[in-house]
Amino acid sequence: MALVLLVNGMLLAQTQSNLFGRVVGLGNGKEKLIALTFDDGPSKTFTPQVLTVLRKYNVHATFFMCGEQISYYPELVKQVSVDGNEIANHSWSHPNLYKNKAMRGAPMASEVQKTNKLIEKLVMIKPAYFRAPYNYAGKETIKAVNDLGLVYVGWTFSVLDWEKPAPGTMINMFTKKLMPGTILLLHDGGGNRTNTVAALPGIIESAQKRGYKFVTLGELLK
Numbered sequence: 001m002a003l004v005l006l007v008n009g010m011l012l013a014q015t016q017s018n019l020f021g022r023v024v025g026l027g028n029g030k031e032k033l034i035a036l037t038f039d040d041g042p043s044k045t046f047t048p049q050v051l052t053v054l055r056k057y058n059v060h061a062t063f064f065m066c067g068e069q070i071s072y073y074p075e076l077v078k079q080v081s082v083d084g085n086e087i088a089n090h091s092w093s094h095p096n097l098y099k100n101k102a103m104r105g106a107p108m109a110s111e112v113q114k115t116n117k118l119i120e121k122l123v124m125i126k127p128a129y130f131r132a133p134y135n136y137a138g139k140e141t142i143k144a145v146n147d148l149g150l151v152y153v154g155w156t157f158s159v160l161d162w163e164k165p166a167p168g169t170m171i172n173m174f175t176k177k178l179m180p181g182t183i184l185l186l187h188d189g190g191g192n193r194t195n196t197v198a199a200l201p202g203i204i205e206s207a208q209k210r211g212y213k214f215v216t217l218g219e220l221l222k
Contacts, residue, residue, distance in 0.1 A: 021142040025154035027181030027220040032212045034182045035220040036061035039090055040190030042069050042076040049197045050188045051083055057204045059214040060084045064131045067092035067115030069189060074122050081123040086216035088129040089115050097136035109144035129153045129217055153217060158185035167199035175206050
C-alpha cells in the first residue's frame with residue numbers, strides 16, 4: 001500500500017492507497033517532469049490567453065473544467081483539446097464542500113458524472129482525473145469519485161494565484177518550490193487571472209532552463 005501524505009491540506013501520493021483511495025498530488029520524481037494544471041475554466045477571457053502562451057512555448061497542460069462553464073463556452077473546450085491539452089473534471093457548479101456538507105459523496109459524484117458526459121460529448125474523450133473545488137479531500141467524496149473510475153488529483157504546490165500576487169512573486173515562488181514530478185495549481189477561470197497569464201511565460205522559461213519538460217497529467221502519471 002502506498003503512503004498518502006496529507007500536508008497543509010494537500011494530498012501527496014503516487015499510487016493507489018486503500019486508506020484514502022486513488023489520490024495523487026505528486027508525480028514520479030525520477031524525471032524532471034512537471035504538469036501545469038488550470039482550474040475553474042473555461043473562461044472566455046483568460047483561457048484563450050493561456051492557450052496563446054502554451055502554443056508559443058509548445059507546452060501542453062491539463063485543464064480542470066467546471067461543467068457549468070463548459071456549457072457556456074463549448075467551443076473553447078474543443079479548442080483546448082485540439083491544441084493537445086488534457087481536460088479533467090472539476091465538478092459542475094464548483095460547490096464549497098467544506099461548507100456544503102450535503103454535496104459531499106454521492107451528490108458530488110452526480111455532478112462529476114454530468115460534467116464528464118458533457119466533456120465526452122464535446123471532445124470524445126472521457127476524463128480520467130477529478131479535482132474537487134477548494135481541494136476538499138474527504139474520504140467519502142474520494143471514494144465516490146473513485147467508484148466512477150476517476151483518480152482524485154490534488155497538487156504539489158500552488159503559487160497562490162487566486163490572491164493575485166505580482167507575476168514576479170509567483171515566478172519566484174514557483175522556482176523555489178519546483179521539484180521533479182510537480183503538479184502545479186494555476187487558474188484560468190473563477191476571477192481575474194491577468195497576473196496568472198503574465199506569470200506563465202516566466203514559469204515556463206524558468207523550469208525549462210533547469211531542464212524540466214512540461215507534460216499533461218496523463219503523461220506524468222503513466
